[in-house]
Amino acid sequence: MHIIGAGGHAKVIVEIILESNFKIEGIWDENPDLIEFMGYPVNGNFKSFMEKIIPNEAIIAIGNNGIRKKLGEQLSNNKGVAIHKSSVVSSSASINFGTVIMANATINAHATIGKYAIINTNASIDHDCHLGDYVHVSPQAGLGGNVTVGEGTHIGLGSSIIQGITIGKWATIGAGAVIINDIPDYAVVVGNPGRIIKYNKRHDEQ
Structure with missing residues (x-):
């Protein structure tokens, strides 16, 4: 599972995924200075994610509803829950x-x-x-x-x-x-x- 966003909301989501025995495939965030999050490397921003990954399982770990819509509309093949x-x-x-x-x-x-x-x-x-x-x-x-x-x-x-x-x-x-x-x-x-x-x-x- 890929996690988009690396703030407080994402901390809760990472724990949910780990407790469900899913693997964290990648963390992605817009902050260029953030290189690590909860022990996982931050791989780049959302644009990098879209360029490098076939996004079939991802969670947008961002509390702002409008931002989730903006990003979610670009993830046409996502099946992550x-x-x-x-x-x-x-x-x-x-x-x-x-x-x-x-x-x-x-x-x-x-x-x-x-x-x-x-x-x-x-x-x-x-x-x-x-x-x-x-x-x-x-x-x-x-x-x-x-x-x-x-x-x-x-x-x-x-x-x-x-x-x-x-x-x-x-x-x-x-x-x-x-x-x-x-x-x-x-x-x-x-x-x-x-x-x-x-x-x-x-x-x-x-």
Whole structure:
């Protein structure tokens, strides 16, 4: 497995891969001064990776959803997935490529997770949820059943989303927010109950 990115997020992913008995094939990062990461050599940047490697198994270890999309769109043959051995993933759930499931996360029956998503430590995704590509569900966040989350949305640390809610694309749900109403695209939401305080830039304008 190749790891793209060598920051704090990547440290967790490296450990997940090693605990799953996969081999780290290479580490790649944009910092030209970084030559070693967690005992592995850093082989070059993303451009070098694309020039040298047939990218069929890679994890983009970058927390920023927009950057993961930019890089992920270039990895047309990628099949890499990293799932921590302590997570609980229903046999009827669907996990797309490039996605990371971290320690003690739970994904219940008939949930679907898009590509290059992050389901972080102790997050809970209940039955029949649908998460789009490049979504990040932060540690200890909980989604009730039948929740839909659009592309690129970030669900903040410890937030709660009641069942049946739809959250649009590229929205931001603040840490600890409680979501009891549908949320439109690009909205930034905080508080209990959640309220919109502003809107993110459109992703195609970033």
